[in-house]
Every structure is written in C-alpha cells, then in structure tokens.
Amino acid sequence: MKNPKSNSINRRQFLYGSSLGVALFHILPGRALGAERTSANEKLGVAGIGVGSQGGGDIDAVAQEGQNIVALCDVDAQYAAKKFAQYPKARTFKDYRVMLDKMGKDIDAVVIGTPDHTHAVIALEAMRRGKHVYCEKPLAHSVREIRTLMAAARQHKVVTQLGNQGHSSDTIRRLCEWVWAGAVGPVHTVHAGCDAFKEVYCQLRNLDKLDKSYEVPKSLDYDLWIGPVPFRPYTPFWVHWNWRGWMPFGTGTVGDWFCHVVDPSFWALDLDAPSSVRAEVTDYDPARHGLTYPPATKITFEFPARKERGPVKLIWHDGNNRIPKPENFSADDQVPGTGAVLFGAKGMIVHGSHGAGGCRLVPDKLMEQYSGRNAPAAKIPRVKGHAWDWIEAIRTGRQAGSNFDYGGPLTQAALLGAIAIRFPGQTLKWDDQEALFTNHDAANAFVNPPYRDGWSL
Ligand SMILES: NC(=O)c1ccc[n+]([C@@H]2O[C@H](COP(=O)([O-])OP(=O)(O)OC[C@H]3O[C@@H](n4cnc5c(N)ncnc54)[C@H](O)[C@@H]3O)[C@@H](O)[C@H]2O)c1
Incomplete structure (x- = not known):
C-alpha cells in the first residue's frame, strides 16, 4: 500500500x-x-x-x-x-x-x-x-x-x-527493539484480540427495535451526524457510543481495537497488507443479523514475507472468543483478554493494549537476558x-x-477483517496493488461503498 x-x-x-x-x-x-x-x-x-x-x-x-x-x-x-x-x-x-x-x-x-x-x-x-x-x-x-x-x-x-x-509509548518501542534484536527469534504467528465492551459491538438484542419510530432529540443535527452514509431514519440505538456496533457507521471490535492492539506487531514486523483474510463467527448469520457484529469472531490474516522476515499469520479474536492460552504457558501465566501474544522461534512476547502495555518476554529467562542493563540499544527516539x-x-x-502513511495500512488491515465478517468461512484473497479481492465480487462492494447523494470524497 x-x-x-x-x-x-x-x-x-x-x-x-x-x-x-x-x-x-x-x-x-x-x-x-x-x-x-x-x-x-x-x-x-x-x-x-x-x-x-x-x-x-x-x-x-x-x-x-x-x-x-x-x-x-x-x-x-x-x-x-x-x-x-x-x-x-x-x-x-x-x-x-x-x-x-x-x-x-x-x-x-x-x-x-x-x-x-x-x-x-x-x-x-x-x-x-x-x-x-x-x-x-x-x-x-x-x-x-x-x-x-x-x-x-x-x-x-x-x-x-x-x-x-x-x-x-515507550513500551511499544521496547517491544520493537526486542523483536529487532532477535529476543524471541523470527516471529511467525501473532494471536491478538479484544474482549472489551461486548454488548456494544454485538447488538443482536436491538435488531428488532430498529423499525420503531423515534423522535430525533432537539439538540442533535441527525442529518449531519449521518453525513456521507446512505440515510436511515433515526434510532437512539445508533448514535453516541452505540454506532460502533452497527456496520453502516462503526467497524466492530476489530475496527475499534486493531489499531491499538496490533500496532506493536505492525510496527515491529513491518506488516503492510495481508494477502488473505478469513473470518469465522459464532451464533451469527450475516444475512439476518448483518447490520451488527457477531458475539464472537476469529479472523485469520496472512501477511506475506517481506524484506528480511518470513510470512506472518495473525489471528484476531474478539467478543466471546478469547486469545487461546499457549501450550507451553505455565498454570499462572495470564493471557491478556485485550492484547496480543507474538510467537517467535525462541520465545514469546505477551502484551496488553495501547502501545503494548505491560509487555514481557516468555519464558522468564528471556526477560533477564533482554531487560535492565541487558536491554537492546534504544533505536527509536522516545516521545513525550x-x-x-x-x-x-x-x-x-x-x-x-x-x-497516515503508517495509520492508513494499519487501518486497512482492520477494515479487511471487518469485511471478512460479512462472508464467514470464506478466504478472501486481497490484491493490494489493485485494491480488490481477486476471488470475491460481493466483498469488493464493501471496499468502496456508495456515498449518500450530495456527499463525495
Ligand atoms: N483512541 C482511543 O483510545 C479511543 C477511545 C474511544 C473512542 N475512540 C475513537 O474516537 C471516535 C469517537 O468515539 P466516541 O466514543 O467518542 O464516540 P461518541 O459518539 O461518544 O462521540 C462522538 C462525538 O462526535 C459528535 N459528532 C458526530 N458526528 C459529527 C459530525 N459530523 N460533526 C461534528 N461532530 C460530530 C457527536 O455528537 C459526539 O459528540 C471514534 O472514531 C472512536 O473509534 C478512540
């Protein structure tokens, strides 16, 4: 991209x-x-x-x-x-x-x-x-x-x-420097996800209330709130905070959290566009429920090899589908509900959200090898x-x-994941140069959805 x-x-x-x-x-x-x-x-x-x-x-x-x-x-x-x-x-x-x-x-x-x-x-x-x-x-x-x-x-x-x-943050910089110093060896797989605010991203419970007629609050300019999206009558279920769970306005858990939770991997591994994306959903039928997001989602992104690193598989988990506990984790090792685990040939990096909060190396002996006086040289300038x-x-x-040259591709990966939710169980192959799915015309409609009359980019 x-x-x-x-x-x-x-x-x-x-x-x-x-x-x-x-x-x-x-x-x-x-x-x-x-x-x-x-x-x-x-x-x-x-x-x-x-x-x-x-x-x-x-x-x-x-x-x-x-x-x-x-x-x-x-x-x-x-x-x-x-x-x-x-x-x-x-x-x-x-x-x-x-x-x-x-x-x-x-x-x-x-x-x-x-x-x-x-x-x-x-x-x-x-x-x-x-x-x-x-x-x-x-x-x-x-x-x-x-x-x-x-x-x-x-x-x-x-x-x-x-x-x-x-x-x-300083922690995202430290994580990048660990990866670049080879602390966990080449990273091949990342499990990332978010289990927060499930009730706002999945609004199945409110689907049958959308047809009722509601008065627009006097203080709200609803027409401007709708902006470029094809017009839909007002309901309180989609303005102010709630919009994030409705496809015409929000981008679901993956859209809301990917730019926080996958940011460390994206930077450290120099990720760009995935070559394919595939979603699996639970208790959800896009044909019936497709205005809102599923109660549980797993999305697999395949990132092709790039420069000196090999391919990376990134598996996104949200809602009731949590990041799985790695086999070699000890009984009291916690997997973050919102965060990620990066798997390298030599070990793992486990971190939370917003700049790899609380990041640590697993097993513990790697922490001793790569922190304190042994920490790799700071290659990235710190900011305030x-x-x-x-x-x-x-x-x-x-x-x-x-x-935007960094945040654009990061957001794009998230949005490709959000599109895949509409076509669960299907592997969508992405051609980044052409900006289209090569094997799915229906999915392409969501790459460039229409604007409401009177609005344009
Ligand atoms: N970085 C973070 O940690 C973080 C946290 C929460 C939200 N966000 C992001 O912030 C954005 C807003 O989220 P929120 O939770 O504050 O939503 P919100 O609905 O609570 O607030 C949005 C505000 O924008 C106003 N608004 C809506 N359309 C407008 C328009 N066309 N012109 C001017 N004002 C308009 C609304 O009246 C409201 O005051 C989203 O993109 C969300 O993803 C980021």
Missing part, C-alpha cells in the same frame, strides 16, 4: 530499514510540510470536531501542550455541552464546513473525534484547506477512504497523526506523548509517528 511515487520515505520504513543503527526521525523542511507556523513560541490555533467524548479528551491533550483551542464543532450541543463550557473562548459550530469557512486561517490544525463513518469527509475537507490533522482511529470506514486520505496528506503536505495513542508528537512534528517540519 506504499505510494511508489512518494519521494519521501515514511517514518516506519526509515526506522525499520535504517542502516545508521540509531534511527532518526524523518525530517522534512518545515515549509515542505505546509506548516505556516513552525516557531516554537507561536501557539497553534486548533479546532476540535466531534468533542462529546474521546475527541474532547484529545482536545484536552492538545490544550495541555499549550496550544490555543480556537473552535469546537459538534452536531449535538448537548452531548458536547461540558466540553463547550470548558473552553469558553472557543467559537462553537455544528457544521465543520461552516467552521472551516468562517475561521479560515485562525485554524492551523484540527482534531477529529467523530464516529468512524465521518472521519474521511472531515479529514479530507480539512487537509484540502491546508490544516494539519489528528484523526481518531480507525482512520476511516472504507479502504477507498483510507487511500484518498493518504494521498491527500501527501498532496497537501500536512502533518497527520492517527489517534492510536499507544504508538507514542501522542499529542506532543503531533504538535512537535508540526513545529519542526517532520512527520508524526502514527502519520
């Missing part, structure tokens, strides 16, 4: 392939990144779009880095009321297009915390106007959207950051935080760690 025409190596390629030993950040001249304000003393004007929940936390993180929150935009003034009140100097808006028109150059950068189905239209509109973008994960809701955003970020030379905040990294990148004219 890499852009062969891009003359700028991305940070992941650089760090992985660096022959310098100690890798440096990918530095570009400030002007080349379109950053108009790169002075360390000048504050950026930042706008939040979708601030009622996670996006509000993201805006706080940017404010804590000393930047000016100049505008807040949300389609539901009530849901976002606390955040609006917290920043009384910020102008408030309902429609991000109106905000971008009216605020013009007062906005240098935007933070997007809307549901998955509106990330792409908002991020694209902002980048076209030269704004730097921090966008919550997953980057988008379809493969076509991801590719459009990646191309636009390069074209408009803006600094981008996906909101998988664990990417800025995810918002910090993005702002520092804007100021200094480099790219941020989880920029």
Whole structure:
C-alpha cells in the first residue's frame, strides 16, 4: 500500500530499514510540510470536531501542550455541552464546513473525534484547506477512504497523526527493539484480540427495535451526524457510543481495537497488507443479523514475507472468543483478554493494549537476558506523548509517528477483517496493488461503498 511515487520515505520504513543503527526521525523542511507556523513560541490555533467524548479528551491533550483551542464543532450541543463550557473562548459550530469557512486561517490544525463513518469527509475537507490533522482511529470506514486520505496528506503536505495513542509509548518501542534484536527469534504467528465492551459491538438484542419510530432529540443535527452514509431514519440505538456496533457507521471490535492492539506487531514486523483474510463467527448469520457484529469472531490474516522476515499469520479474536492460552504457558501465566501474544522461534512476547502495555518476554529467562542493563540499544527516539508528537512534528517540519502513511495500512488491515465478517468461512484473497479481492465480487462492494447523494470524497 506504499505510494511508489512518494519521494519521501515514511517514518516506519526509515526506522525499520535504517542502516545508521540509531534511527532518526524523518525530517522534512518545515515549509515542505505546509506548516505556516513552525516557531516554537507561536501557539497553534486548533479546532476540535466531534468533542462529546474521546475527541474532547484529545482536545484536552492538545490544550495541555499549550496550544490555543480556537473552535469546537459538534452536531449535538448537548452531548458536547461540558466540553463547550470548558473552553469558553472557543467559537462553537455544528457544521465543520461552516467552521472551516468562517475561521479560515485562525485554524492551523484540527482534531477529529467523530464516529468512524465521518472521519474521511472531515479529514479530507480539512487537509484540502491546508490544516494539519489528528484523526481518531480507525482512520476511516472504507479502504477507498483510507487511500484518498493518504494521498491527500501527501498532496497537501500536512502533518497527520492517527489517534492510536499507544504508538507514542515507550513500551511499544521496547517491544520493537526486542523483536529487532532477535529476543524471541523470527516471529511467525501473532494471536491478538479484544474482549472489551461486548454488548456494544454485538447488538443482536436491538435488531428488532430498529423499525420503531423515534423522535430525533432537539439538540442533535441527525442529518449531519449521518453525513456521507446512505440515510436511515433515526434510532437512539445508533448514535453516541452505540454506532460502533452497527456496520453502516462503526467497524466492530476489530475496527475499534486493531489499531491499538496490533500496532506493536505492525510496527515491529513491518506488516503492510495481508494477502488473505478469513473470518469465522459464532451464533451469527450475516444475512439476518448483518447490520451488527457477531458475539464472537476469529479472523485469520496472512501477511506475506517481506524484506528480511518470513510470512506472518495473525489471528484476531474478539467478543466471546478469547486469545487461546499457549501450550507451553505455565498454570499462572495470564493471557491478556485485550492484547496480543507474538510467537517467535525462541520465545514469546505477551502484551496488553495501547502501545503494548505491560509487555514481557516468555519464558522468564528471556526477560533477564533482554531487560535492565541487558536491554537492546534504544533505536527509536522516545516521545513525550501522542499529542506532543503531533504538535512537535508540526513545529519542526517532520512527520508524526502514527502519520497516515503508517495509520492508513494499519487501518486497512482492520477494515479487511471487518469485511471478512460479512462472508464467514470464506478466504478472501486481497490484491493490494489493485485494491480488490481477486476471488470475491460481493466483498469488493464493501471496499468502496456508495456515498449518500450530495456527499463525495
Ligand atoms: N483512541 C482511543 O483510545 C479511543 C477511545 C474511544 C473512542 N475512540 C475513537 O474516537 C471516535 C469517537 O468515539 P466516541 O466514543 O467518542 O464516540 P461518541 O459518539 O461518544 O462521540 C462522538 C462525538 O462526535 C459528535 N459528532 C458526530 N458526528 C459529527 C459530525 N459530523 N460533526 C461534528 N461532530 C460530530 C457527536 O455528537 C459526539 O459528540 C471514534 O472514531 C472512536 O473509534 C478512540
């Protein structure tokens, strides 16, 4: 999924392939990144779009880095009321297009915390106007959207950051350095997964309530909330938090968590596009239940050999289907409910979510060999935080760690998994160059799903 025409190596390629030993950040001249304000003393004007929940936390993180929150935009003034009140100097808006028109150059950068189905239209509109973008994960809701955003970020030379905040942790860096130092030998298999919030991702219980008629709350601009997705009448079951369990809007557990949980493997093993993906589901019939996600899912991704590493099989588990306990685990060794186990020829790495939290080597003797004074040299520069990294990148004219050239392919793998859920038991073969499944026309319809009239990318 890499852009062969891009003359700028991305940070992941650089760090992985660096022959310098100690890798440096990918530095570009400030002007080349379109950053108009790169002075360390000048504050950026930042706008939040979708601030009622996670996006509000993201805006706080940017404010804590000393930047000016100049505008807040949300389609539901009530849901976002606390955040609006917290920043009384910020102008408030309902429609991000109106905000971008009216605020013009007062906005240098935007933070997007809307549901998955509106990330792409908002991020694209902002980048076209030269704004730097921090966008919550997953980057988008379809493969076509991801590719459009990646191309636009390069074209408009803006600094981008996906909101998988664990990417800025020290632990994910330590895990990469363990893998690169050969602590567990070549990694061939990864079991990853998430057992959190099962009731929101699987909404089978609410399927028969969707036909009832519900009044749209006065504070909510439902038409804007729907945005580019073909219109469906309002129900309280799919707005605010709940959307993540409904296919037209959310991407299920795999879409919500892959960018956190698989991020360490993706970086350490230099993964890109899988060559195939196959889902198995439990107590679920896509023909009858296909608006929501299954109660238990297992998805197998085959990643082809790349550069010096061999092929990698990644098995994703969610809902009631948990990561299996490895055979050689001792009785009290815990497998994370949300996290991953990387299997190498010599041992394993076990970690939790958000930047490989709590990562450790198994067996214990490997921990002694590769930690403390014996830890491999730090090859990846440490950063002070995810918002910090993005702002520092804007100021200094480099790219941020989880920029769209990294977060795009990471999200794409997750979304291919979400498509496979619609066709359980079938191996879907992916041609990344052509961006299509070579053996499944029906699955291809979800690579580039139609937009509602009046909306386009
Ligand atoms: N990085 C993390 O750890 C993390 C955690 C939670 C959520 N997220 C991500 O953050 C995003 C939001 O999730 P959430 O749980 O906060 O959802 P939410 O539904 O609770 O909040 C979304 C907010 O966006 C507003 N909104 C919706 N459409 C809008 C539009 N077109 N324009 C402006 N505002 C709009 C809503 O009114 C609401 O205030 C998702 O992409 C999710 O995956 C990330």
